[in-house]
Amino acid sequence: xxxxxxxxxxxxxxxxxxxxxxxxxxxxxxxxxxxxxxxxxxxxxxxxxxxxxxxxxxxxxxxxxxxxxxxxxxxxxxxxxxxxxxxxxxxxxxxxxxxxxxxxxxxxxxxxxxxxxx
Amino acid sequence: xxxxxxxxxxxxxxxxxxxxxxxxxxxxxxxxxxxxxxxxxxxxxxxxxxxxxxxxxxxxxxxxxxxxxxxxxxxxxxxxxxxxxxxxxxxxxxxxxxxxxxxxxxxxxxxxxxxxxx
DNA sequence: AATGTTACCTTGTGGTTCTAGGTATCGCAA
DNA sequence: TTGCGATACCTAGAACCACAAGGTAACATT
Numbered sequence: 209x210x211x212x213x214x215x216x217x218x219x220x221x222x223x224x225x226x227x228x229x230x231x232x233x234x235x236x237x238x239x240x241x242x243x244x245x246x247x248x249x250x251x252x253x254x255x256x257x258x259x260x261x262x263x264x265x266x267x268x269x270x271x272x273x274x275x276x277x278x279x280x281x282x283x284x285x286x287x288x289x290x291x292x293x294x295x296x297x298x299x300x301x302x303x304x305x306x307x308x309x310x311x312x313x314x315x316x317x318x319x320x321x322x323x324x325x326x
Numbered sequence: 327x328x329x330x331x332x333x334x335x336x337x338x339x340x341x342x343x344x345x346x347x348x349x350x351x352x353x354x355x356x357x358x359x360x361x362x363x364x365x366x367x368x369x370x371x372x373x374x375x376x377x378x379x380x381x382x383x384x385x386x387x388x389x390x391x392x393x394x395x396x397x398x399x400x401x402x403x404x405x406x407x408x409x410x411x412x413x414x415x416x417x418x419x420x421x422x423x424x425x426x427x428x429x430x431x432x433x434x435x436x437x438x439x440x441x442x443x444x
Numbered sequence: 445a446a447t448g449t450t451a452c453c454t455t456g457t458g459g460t461t462c463t464a465g466g467t468a469t470c471g472c473a474a
Numbered sequence: 475t476t477g478c479g480a481t482a483c484c485t486a487g488a489a490c491c492a493c494a495a496g497g498t499a500a501c502a503t504t
Contacts, residue, residue, distance in 0.1 A: 217461060218371060219337045220491055222430065229434055239451050249429035253336060259492055261453060282501060283450065302434070309427055311367035312340065316347055316420070335492055338460055357482050377461060379484060400470065401481065
């Protein structure tokens with residue numbers, strides 16, 4: 209219920225990280241987020257709506273996001289933006305993520321540096 | 327049932343990648359792999375035996391690994407090493423992994439570069 | 445009138461990972 | 475010699491996230 213101690217399911221939560229990161233830049237709505245992730249990663253990552261919407265709901269339930277309805281040209285959209293708690297959460301996840309891929313990258317690339325001592 | 331088209335569960339398979347990578351350097355046994363991952367990542371990643379052994383079994387079943395028993399000072403160990411198929415699998419996973427984190431990193435760091443055009 | 449796009453949503457499935465156990469041998473210390 | 479910690483193997487079940495696949499509805503275009 210706070211910071212993870214070790215690593216329960218250590219590779220999860222990437223969609224959440226990406227979503228929080230996008231919303232830090234500007235408020236967006238669900239459908240827009242789905243396409244933004246596709247676009248900015250050149251289709252390398254394609255999280256569907258079935259991933260994005262539940263994450264948005266969970267984050268709002270946790271107080272990390274706040275939403276407001278806005279109707280643009282007859283289209284009703286729900287715009288989400290970060291709360292202070294959401295900013296903290298993003299910083300936290302971002303740190304965890306960096307540590308994680310740094311560790312992995314070190315393992316993958318630095319295999320030959322480590323002296324075996326045999 | 328072959329190469330992934332888009333991204334089904336795009337963040338999975340990291341333990342497999344780490345294990346294959348270790349076994350590419352030299353043959354190892356399960357218990358050793360568990361500690362090697364802990365050690366080389368300074369406890370950032372701690373996959374348990376409950377993760378490693380099933381992965382080893384699955385990889386051997388798929389023909390990516392071959393094993394041989396060896397008894398060292400009364401301790402019976404099962405050493406695993408890569409087959410040619412395993413090497414290919416490693417190269418494949420490695421590529422996918424690199425593309426993935428490159429895309430994510432670009433999203434996370436390059437947020438301000440992208441012109442919004444509004 | 446029909447199709448495609450936008451925009452929201454949920455249910456159920458699936459596949460990895462984790463927890464939590466279990467067995468057995470060895471070495472060392474009490 | 476008995477007990478404990480480390481070594482070394484293993485598995486069954488739960489947890490969990492991401493996914494596929496659906497469904498609704500309004501707008502735009504054909």
